[in-house]
Amino acid sequence: MEKISRYLLVFIAILTLAVILPKLYWMAFEKPVRKPFILYSCINDDFMIHRISEKTWEDTKGNPYTREEYEQKLPMMFLKQLLSSGTMPDSIKGIALDMRDITGAKSFFRLKVNEIDAPAPALYPLFESQSGRAMLDLPDDFFRITWRIDFIDAATNKVLEEKSQMFSGALYQKGFSFPAKKISGLATPRKSIDEGYLIMDSKDQLFHLKMIKGFPYVKKIDVPEDLKFRHISCVDFKNKDFYAYLFSDKNEIYILTQDDYKLIKWPIDGFEASNCDLKIWGDLFNYTVIIEAEDHIKTIALSPDYQVVNTYTENWKLKEEQTEGKIFASLFPAQVSMTSDNSKFIRFYFSLSKRLNWIFFNLLLFAIHFIWLYRRKAKFRNHLADLGMVAVCGIFGFIAIHFFQNKFFE
Amino acid sequence: MMWKSIVYKEWLKIRWFFVGYTLLGILGIGYLFLTVKHSFAFNGGKNTWNIVLFLGHQFFSPLKYVPLAGGLTIAIAQYFPETVNKRIKLTFHLPLGENKILLMMHAFGSISLLLSFLIFFGLFTGFSLIYFPVQMVADSLISIFPWFLAGFSAYFLVALIVLEPAWKFRLFYSLVGGFFLTIYYTSAVTAAYGPANTGLFVLTAFLSIALLFSAHRFRKGEM
Numbered sequence: 001m002e003k004i005s006r007y008l009l010v011f012i013a014i015l016t017l018a019v020i021l022p023k024l025y026w027m028a029f030e031k032p033v034r035k036p037f038i039l040y041s042c043i044n045d046d047f048m049i050h051r052i053s054e055k056t057w058e059d060t061k062g063n064p065y066t067r068e069e070y071e072q073k074l075p076m077m078f079l080k081q082l083l084s085s086g087t088m089p090d091s092i093k094g095i096a097l098d099m100r101d102i103t104g105a106k107s108f109f110r111l112k113v114n115e116i117d118a119p120a121p122a123l124y125p126l127f128e129s130q131s132g133r134a135m136l137d138l139p140d141d142f143f144r145i146t147w148r149i150d151f152i153d154a155a156t157n158k159v160l161e162e163k164s165q166m167f168s169g170a171l172y173q174k175g176f177s178f179p180a181k182k183i184s185g186l187a188t189p190r191k192s193i194d195e196g197y198l199i200m201d202s203k204d205q206l207f208h209l210k211m212i213k214g215f216p217y218v219k220k221i222d223v224p225e226d227l228k229f230r231h232i233s234c235v236d237f238k239n240k241d242f243y244a245y246l247f248s249d250k251n252e253i254y255i256l257t258q259d260d261y262k263l264i265k266w267p268i269d270g271f272e273a274s275n276c277d278l279k280i281w282g283d284l285f286n287y288t289v290i291i292e293a294e295d296h297i298k299t300i301a302l303s304p305d306y307q308v309v310n311t312y313t314e315n316w317k318l319k320e321e322q323t324e325g326k327i328f329a330s331l332f333p334a335q336v337s338m339t340s341d342n343s344k345f346i347r348f349y350f351s352l353s354k355r356l357n358w359i360f361f362n363l364l365l366f367a368i369h370f371i372w373l374y375r376r377k378a379k380f381r382n383h384l385a386d387l388g389m390v391a392v393c394g395i396f397g398f399i400a401i402h403f404f405q406n407k408f409f410e
Numbered sequence: 411m412m413w414k415s416i417v418y419k420e421w422l423k424i425r426w427f428f429v430g431y432t433l434l435g436i437l438g439i440g441y442l443f444l445t446v447k448h449s450f451a452f453n454g455g456k457n458t459w460n461i462v463l464f465l466g467h468q469f470f471s472p473l474k475y476v477p478l479a480g481g482l483t484i485a486i487a488q489y490f491p492e493t494v495n496k497r498i499k500l501t502f503h504l505p506l507g508e509n510k511i512l513l514m515m516h517a518f519g520s521i522s523l524l525l526s527f528l529i530f531f532g533l534f535t536g537f538s539l540i541y542f543p544v545q546m547v548a549d550s551l552i553s554i555f556p557w558f559l560a561g562f563s564a565y566f567l568v569a570l571i572v573l574e575p576a577w578k579f580r581l582f583y584s585l586v587g588g589f590f591l592t593i594y595y596t597s598a599v600t601a602a603y604g605p606a607n608t609g610l611f612v613l614t615a616f617l618s619i620a621l622l623f624s625a626h627r628f629r630k631g632e633m
Contacts, residue, residue, distance in 0.1 A: 001619065005619045119601035122545035122546045124463075125456075138457065144545055154456040187464050345598075345605050346596055346602045346603045403579070
């Protein structure tokens with residue numbers, strides 16, 4: 001029993017050290033990656049790059065710009081600045097600029113990679129879409145979808161039976177298969193109008209649900225049979241061109257057009273929902289799609305009718321390939337982390353060091369432990385498991401077996 | 411019959427700590443739900459739900475270190491007196507297996523702790539269900555579960571450290587134990603611990619016999 005208790009303690013020590021030591025190492029030595037800020041210019045039809053830490057502004061050919069010149073190349077982004085300095089052009093590409101058109105076409109969307117693999121809220125508020133009020137009110141009840149849709153009054157924590165039956169019936173009539181796999185919407189009163197929720201049922205069918213004058217509005221959306229969505233982000237843009245960005249399980253990006261419910265696939269390559277952040281800037285002339293991965297940034301400019309007009313990619317070294325990363329791989333065979341940049345869930349995220357340099361350090365520690373045992377005239381066959389742990393777990397194993405020492409045979 | 415005497419001896423050591431801790435814990439849960447009641451009264455139910463669901467408010471966060479405090483209290487109350495003048499040696503002279511006696515003592519402490527935790531868990535769940543629907547309560551329970559496991563781990567680790575005869579190793583165990591406990595306390599959104607809880611439960615179970623290691627060293631007279 002004592003031996004078992006020791007091995008369990010050694011295991012826990014190895015795990016703890018594999019969490020703590022790499023974390024401390026990176027806290028001390030990690031250098032931040034300063035990602036460039038890139039936008040597509042409708043003036044010179046090229047990407048404009050702002051390197052924030054270097055305070056430089058350039059295009060993709062490396063031509064330098066002053067801050068003012070840079071801003072003039074991006075009039076849709078720096079509208080206020082150009083207006084105040086009197087350098088805003090009257091027209092671009094023969095199109096006369098109207099303030100209402102410019103602000104109406106402006107949009108920004110951001111999807112962080114950890115928003116996809118995250119706990120979903122337990123309940124959602126269903127707003128009244130046509131209240132006749134200028135501002136939206138947070139409703140008194142919230143809904144959940146289990147074997148039916150339940151509306152629960154927040155003040156009393158009681159199910160509103162009549163409303164629940166009415167909405168469940170409406171969903172059922174349109175062919176909704178309970179429960180829901182995914183519920184997407186903007187669960188905040190701080191939006192221009194309410195467009196309810198896009199809900200994926202248990203058979204991956206897509207529905208649009210909202211409440212109009214207290215009654216359910218349910219629309220089943222035609223989705224091609226082989227198309228499955230991994231994530232849906234509803235948006236509230238001024239131009240009301242589309243309800244949402246939808247991300248398929250094949251990493252394709254779709255939009256769902258407003259009112260006519262058409263799914264349009266954007267010609268975007270290189271987006272991986274499991275490890276990329278996504279930013280999309282929209283304006284009168286272009287959409288700039290920015291895909292940020294761990295070791296590169298890819299920007300794609302789309303025309304207003306969603307055709308690719310230009311792309312630009314920039315790479316940098318992964319932290320594993322930098323000097324600090326190489327030293328890390330020489331010291332630690334692996335790392336365990338409870339958190340991940342790619343998820344909001346807590347897990348035991350285990351990652352093996354990408355290089356094998358740690359083998360030498362492990363062997364050195366193995367030799368030190370071997371000599372230590374030899375000097376104490378220990379019988380090696382009683383210490384084979386410890387030696388094995390040092391060989392495999394390196395520094396973690398070495399510290400663990402010396403903290404919880406094997407003295408059963410002395 | 412021997413086990414009855416051992417249970418009685420352990421009960422004498424921890425009774426006031428156990429009762430005091432459990433009462434304080436119940437008061438703590440009472441306070442927690444006073445804040446919820448206050449929030450319902452002043453902000454309204456819908457706004458309270460909204461901040462819990464969408465603005466990351468964790469109404470259960472005052473509970474965070476309550477189980478940890480319990481684990482430390484019971485462990486110190488139970489094992490510290492045994493180290494004064496090395497009293498535990500007397501226990502080892504009883505006509506029962508040494509490990510068996512230790513595990514009996516340990517099981518008694520663990521069950522006492524479990525009893526307190528079950529009361530807290532039950533009260534928390536019951537009160538929560540008054541104010542929140544079952545899905546929200548379930549998400550909260552996923553978040554508080556590792557804190558209760560941390561309470562057990564702290565109990566097991568303190569037993570290990572207190573019974574260790576050499577100060578140097580006490581320090582080593584405290585370092586590993588202290589850092590190990592941080593694994594239960596990673597700050598995260600509500601219900602984020604879902605995928606980790608089973609693994610944490612297994613690790614906590616691993617620690618339950620940790621004291622046998624230092625007790626063995628104690629008997630051997632390691633310095």
